[in-house]
Amino acid sequence: xxxxxxxxxxxxxxxxxxxxxxxxxxxxxxxxxxxxxxxxxxxxxxxxxxxxxxxxxxxxxxxxxxxxxxxxxxxxxxxxxxxxxxxxxxxxxxxxxxxxxxxxxxxxxxxxxxxxxxxxxxxxxxxxxxxxxxxxxxxxxxxxxxxxxxxxxxxxxxxxxxxxxxxxxxxxxxxxxxxxxxxxxxxxxxxxxxxxxxxxxxxxxxxxxxx
Numbered sequence: 001x002x003x004x005x006x007x008x009x010x011x012x013x014x015x016x017x018x019x020x021x022x023x024x025x026x027x028x029x030x031x032x033x034x035x036x037x038x039x040x041x042x043x044x045x046x047x048x049x050x051x052x053x054x055x056x057x058x059x060x061x062x063x064x065x066x067x068x069x070x071x072x073x074x075x076x077x078x079x080x081x082x083x084x085x086x087x088x089x090x091x092x093x094x095x096x097x098x099x100x101x102x103x104x105x106x107x108x109x110x111x112x113x114x115x116x117x118x119x120x121x122x123x124x125x126x127x128x129x130x131x132x133x134x135x136x137x138x139x140x141x142x143x144x145x146x147x148x149x150x151x152x153x154x155x156x157x158x159x160x161x162x163x164x165x166x167x168x169x170x171x172x173x174x175x176x177x178x179x180x181x182x183x184x185x186x187x188x189x190x191x192x193x194x195x196x197x198x199x200x201x202x203x204x205x206x207x208x209x210x211x
Contacts, residue, residue: 001199003027006052010060013198016089025088025115026056032111033079040103042079053199059085059146061197062171065206066142070094073140073161075127076148080108082171083144087120094119096140100126127157136161143168151179155188155209168209176207187211 001009003026007018030051037048047054059082066072066086071094074083080097087095097112099105099122108122123130130136143158143166151170158168170176174194177184184190194205 001050001052003030003052006057009198010057013057014061014064016060016063022088026085028115029080029084029088029111030056032107032114036079036107036110040107042104042107043081055081056085057199058082058171058197058202058204060089061195061204062086062144062169062206063089065169065193065208066090066093067167069141071096071140072142072144073098073136073158075143075145075154075157077108077122078104078147080111082146084108084111084115084117084120086144087117088115091118093142095121097122098125098127098130100124127161131160138163141166144171145169146171151176151207151209158209159211162211164211166210170207170209172205172207174203174205176205 007023010016011018033042033051036042062082073096075098077083077097077099083095083097097108099108105122105124112120112122137160140161141163143162145154148154154170155168177190177192189210191208192205194203197204
């Protein structure tokens with residue numbers, strides 16, 4: 001899919017309007033992803049010719065569901081999906097990209113610099129290692145995660161890092177609340193909303209977890 005076609009599809013499907021700067025940054029980001037993926041496993045080999053369809057449009061679909069305010073923590077950010085895409089679309093947010101793998105973290109750092117993203121930070125660590133750190137505990141109003149872990153584990157990682165009114169938004173397949181095998185615990189407020197992604201026609205669910 002050509003970039004301009006993907007942008008037009010995203011505007012039509014998600015009710016968004018892209019600035020020229022956002023379009024340029026998304027194209028630069030995809031170029032970086034393509035270049036680095038020849039050396040580092042950022043995305044699967046089968047997806048490298050379908051980055052816009054399978055990754056960028058998917059991550060853009062999250063944007064209308066984001067609350068106002070931040071900061072935002074992207075758990076297991078990997079190649080910056082969705083964290084980098086969110087930052088491009090929501091420049092007002094302070095974004096932290098949490099990724100323990102050295103080469104992926106280097107990619108995130110280079111991307112932040114190359115795209116000139118302000119108030120965006122790549123942290124080489126695991127979520128559980130940040131618990132108890134006064135710089136991060138209870139800091140984040142938004143947590144995001146895409147293809148990281150099952151919901152009970154995600155919540156255990158995210159909950160100590162979320163502010164009192166914070167929300168974790170997990171990008172999942174439909175029916176993912178069943179990952180709580182004994183039902184959603186009473187102390188967690190959980191909702192799920194789904195959509196059909198344009199072009200691929202895949203189903204995407206957003207699971208919102210709060211205290």
